[in-house]
Amino acid sequence: MESGVVSFHLNLSLMTPGHFRTAWRLPRADPLAYVDIDHYRRLARIAEEAKIDAVFLGDSPALRGEIEDAPGTGLDPLVLLGHLAAITTHLGVIATSSTTYNSPYNLARRFQSLDHVTRGRAAVNVVTTGSPAAAANFGLAEHPPKGERYRRAHEFLEVVTRLWDSWDQGAIVADKRGGRYADPDLIHRIDHVGEFFSVAGPLPVTAGPQGRPVIVQAGGSAEGLAVAGRFADVVFTVAQTQAKAVAFRDDIRVRAAGAGRHPDDVKVSLGVVVLVAETEGQARRREQELYATLPIERLSAALVANLGLPPDRFGPDDPITVADLPDRVPESAFSAGFSASTRALIADGPRTPRELVQRGAGGSGHRLLVGSAEQVADDLQAWYEAGAADGFTVMPADTAVDFENFARLVVPILQERGLFQTGYRHPTLRARLLARLTEGALS
Numbered sequence: 136m137e138s139g140v141v142s143f144h145l146n147l148s149l150m151t152p153g154h155f156r157t158a159w160r161l162p163r164a165d166p167l168a169y170v171d172i173d174h175y176r177r178l179a180r181i182a183e184e185a186k187i188d189a190v191f192l193g194d195s196p197a198l199r200g201e202i203e204d205a206p207g208t209g210l211d212p213l214v215l216l217g218h219l220a221a222i223t224t225h226l227g228v229i230a231t232s233s234t235t236y237n238s239p240y241n242l243a244r245r246f247q248s249l250d251h252v253t254r255g256r257a258a259v260n261v262v263t264t265g266s267p268a269a270a271a272n273f274g275l276a277e278h279p280p281k282g283e284r285y286r287r288a289h290e291f292l293e294v295v296t297r298l299w300d301s302w303d304q305g306a307i308v309a310d311k312r313g314g315r316y317a318d319p320d321l322i323h324r325i326d327h328v329g330e331f332f333s334v335a336g337p338l339p340v341t342a343g344p345q346g347r348p349v350i351v352q353a354g355g356s357a358e359g360l361a362v363a364g365r366f367a368d369v370v371f372t373v374a375q376t377q378a379k380a381v382a383f384r385d386d387i388r389v390r391a392a393g394a395g396r397h398p399d400d401v402k403v404s405l406g407v408v409v410l411v412a413e414t415e416g417q418a419r420r421r422e423q424e425l426y427a428t429l430p431i432e433r434l435s436a437a438l439v440a441n442l443g444l445p446p447d448r449f450g451p452d453d454p455i456t457v458a459d460l461p462d463r464v465p466e467s468a469f470s471a472g473f474s475a476s477t478r479a480l481i482a483d484g485p486r487t488p489r490e491l492v493q494r495g496a497g498g499s500g501h502r503l504l505v506g507s508a509e510q511v512a513d514d515l516q517a518w519y520e521a522g523a524a525d526g527f528t529v530m531p532a533d534t535a536v537d538f539e540n541f542a543r544l545v546v547p548i549l550q551e552r553g554l555f556q557t558g559y560r561h562p563t564l565r566a567r568l569l570a571r572l573t574e575g576a577l578s
Contacts, residue, residue, distance in 0.1 A: 142554050143519050144526030144568050146189045146229065146404060147182050147541070149175060149215075153533040154408045155497045156205035157428035164535055169209040172218065178538050179219040182226055185542035186556050188567050189227030189258065191351075191371075191528055192216060196236045197269040204430055213245060220253040227564035229258040229351055235284050236264060236273050239294035240334055247299060250343030255563035258349035260371065263288050263359070285358030287331045292350070292366045294334050297325040299347045301337030345565040351404070355383075355475060364390025369402045369568055371528055373473055375480040375494065375502050380405055380523035402568055405524035407515070408496035410505045410532035411540045422505050425532060429497050435488035438495075441474050451492075454485035473500030501530055508544035515545075516554055526568075 151169040152158040159166045168174045182190055192212040199207060216228035228249075232242055242259070249257040263285060267278035279287070306321035325336035352359065352367035363370045370387055374380035380403075388398035410425070412418040435451040443461040460478055477491055477500065486494075496503040504514055515527055531537035549555040561567045 142556060143515075143524070144188045144402070144404065145546070145549075145555055146191045146227075146526070146528040147178075147187050147538060148406075148528060148530040149178060149190050149192045149534070149538075150530065151175075151209070151534045152206065153535070153537065154501065154530040155425045155428065155532050156201070157430070157497060158425060158533040158535070159206060160428040161424060161533065164533070166206070168535065169206045172215075175215060175219060176222060178534070179223050179226060181539050181542050183223045185546045186550075186559060187226065187542065187546070188526075188556075189229050189256070189564055190216070190219065191229040191260065192231060193260070194231040194233075195266050195269065196233055196264060197266045197272055199266055199268065204433075213249070217249060217252070220249075220256055225256070225559040225562075227256045227258060227349075227567070228253065229260050229349075231260040231262055231353075233264040233269070234261050234288040234291040235279060236269055237291075239291045239332055240298065240336075240338075242291075243295045243298040244338055244340070246348045247338060247340055247343055250345055250348045251340065255344030255565070257343070257345070258351055258369070258564055260351040260353055261288065261292065261362075261366075262353055281356065281358065285354075285356070285362060288358075288362050289365070290329045290331050292362065294325070294327050294329075294332055296347065296350075296366065297327065298334070298336050298338050299342060301325060302341040304342075306341060345563045347565075349565050349568060355473070360386065360390060363387060363401065364396075365394045367401055368565070369404050371404050371406060372524075373406050373476045373501050374523065375476045376483060377518055377521055377523050379476060379479040380518065381521060384522060384524060400569065402525035404526050404528045405518070406501040406528045406530055408501045408503045408530045408532050409511060409537055409541050409545075410503065411508055411511045411537055411545060413507065413544065415505075415507045415510060418505050418507060421533070421536070425497070426493055429492065431489055431492060434492045434497065438477070438488050438491055442477060443474075449488055451489040452487050454487050455481055455491075456485045457482045476500060496530075496532060503532070505532075508540075508548055511541070511545050512548040512552070512554075515549070516552065519554070 152164055158164055179190060194208045194212045212230035216230045220228045246257055246259045270278040301323050303321035307317050308315050322337050327334045349368045350366055351369045351371055352363040353371040372383055374383060384403045387401055387403055391398050391401040410418055410422055431451050436446040439446045439449045449455055480486060494503055504511055529541055550557045
């Protein structure tokens, strides 16, 4: 790579059994791996050996209805990723937390603490939670509407970031002779009173090695994009077409500038479901094995409903055209980002629900990338060079196989091309993800 060109970041999802949620049905799969700490410890060590920037785990504060078909999200991300950080030295950890079903003070303290104990490798992926079932777990009669959830998220992050900044540099004096530990004038209450929260502050701990933990945001609605432009360091997104991805990244950069930030201070991490093997033939055979595990009728109906179409009108093999789609993404859509991404794919030509489910890795919504290591590397390079993303969150199709295959087969090719780091140059996750320029290929 030419000097001064940024290589891209790589995060790896720990979702188990994989982003084909039905991968547990395969003969070699362990149906209980999603709660097996030895499984995750092995993956973390593989990731660090490959110099992966961070491992990521999605989450929902409710058991979702598809538990009949596949495991849920399982272990609490903060507990699990805190443990994995303790057995690694450089690997970053990105834990998902809900702004709807948390308090800002507790979240701020937990992630500030995680930043200290990981020596600067902590990130929080903030979501507003799409599952209505979560409300009953937190004493609410109903799930708050989207507009309210995003107003709360904006205020939530305003409080969290102010709490993270509540200690000035130099607040700890540690004057042993004089007996003065800290200067109270450099530790500030925030005294926040708003629509949703009343928080005095400050936190009981000074800023960690990163200053602030990294904020990752995942939400493609207009409300979510407004939060991303104001607060996010990294935006985790979905795109089925390269043009949609490029337009999304351009939009995020404009939003960041509109919020008074430098466009380079927010990075786009594009989710891609990867199924990789030593040869394309091997990968295609495994692809068919995974397709065979899918409850296609149910997934097709759910996809059709998410597009705002009547499920009884479109069976798994009935083509959907762009003329069939409503004018806009429906408010009832579980994910505005996933729905918009699927609409962009249909705009390129008619697609059946079966094709869309398969293209979206069994309903995850993210683009499925299948091939040999060379083909996967070529694809990621092409999307990066087109300006589709600043890096990728790789989501293994079958975690038991594709996590290690990506780390040990694809990463060395990307490193040889100068597209990915061959060593951890920066000690903190923030410095690695947000660095604007390098002196050349990373070493």
